Amino acid sequence: MTTARPGHTEQAGHTEQAGHTEQRVRTRLEPPVGAESGPYWDATREGRLLVQWCLRCDRGIFYPRAFCPYCTGVGGDEVGGPLAWHEASGRATVHAAVVEHRPEAAGALFANGTPYCVALVDLEEGVRMMTNIVGCRPEDVHSGMAVTVCWERLSDGRQLALFRPAEEET
Ligand SMILES: [Zn+2]
Numbered sequence: 194m195t196t197a198r199p200g201h202t203e204q205a206g207h208t209e210q211a212g213h214t215e216q217r218v219r220t221r222l223e224p225p226v227g228a229e230s231g232p233y234w235d236a237t238r239e240g241r242l243l244v245q246w247c248l249r250c251d252r253g254i255f256y257p258r259a260f261c262p263y264c265t266g267v268g269g270d271e272v273g274g275p276l277a278w279h280e281a282s283g284r285a286t287v288h289a290a291v292v293e294h295r296p297e298a299a300g301a302l303f304a305n306g307t308p309y310c311v312a313l314v315d316l317e318e319g320v321r322m323m324t325n326i327v328g329c330r331p332e333d334v335h336s337g338m339a340v341t342v343c344w345e346r347l348s349d350g351r352q353l354a355l356f357r358p359a360e361e362e363t
Contacts, residue, residue, distance in 0.1 A: 221303040223347045229257040232278050237352040242281040242342050244318045249274025255320035283342035285314040285356060288321060290334040310334045314356055328357030 226234050229245075236243045244253040247261035254261060254276070265273030290312035296304035310331035315321050326334045327343065340356035347353060 221345075221353070224353070227257070229259050233257050234351045236280070237344065237354065238350050240344055240352065242283050242354055243278045244281045244316065244320055246277045246279045247274045248277055253279065253316070253318040253320040255322055279318065282317050284359065285316045285322075285340050285342070287326065287334060287336050287338040287340055288313040288315050289336055290326060292331040308332075312356070314340055322354070325355050326357065327355050
């Protein structure tokens, strides 16, 4: 799935347009798969956004980890509640956003020298992620803005969760 008007980050990392594969220069630093984040990354291959969930606290956890940060150690419990994975809706709200006006100074080659937006977004499931907002002008991103997940494919088939402005739902 791609956005109607992909942002700069998507253009640089890959392109889904048929017959247009000559400029597949990978310039984004690709995140490693951590000890606890395997299921998260596997799901991104199918365009599914997973949030780790503590079944005792009944709340989401991000980033993935071995023990719930909220109840581990509470009352002498050394491992916290049992953890599971929940599929997120992909809907989120921008908590805060900044525009990187000089991506080359930040080493962000994927932006091709074009300003881009770095944001913290709050998923409906109650966890906060750092991401890029694409599909609109970076300066138009504001806190409180409704966004929805979209994906940028990485070189190994995993996908990076980015967000774009949500379409109005009636
Ligand atoms: Zn917990």
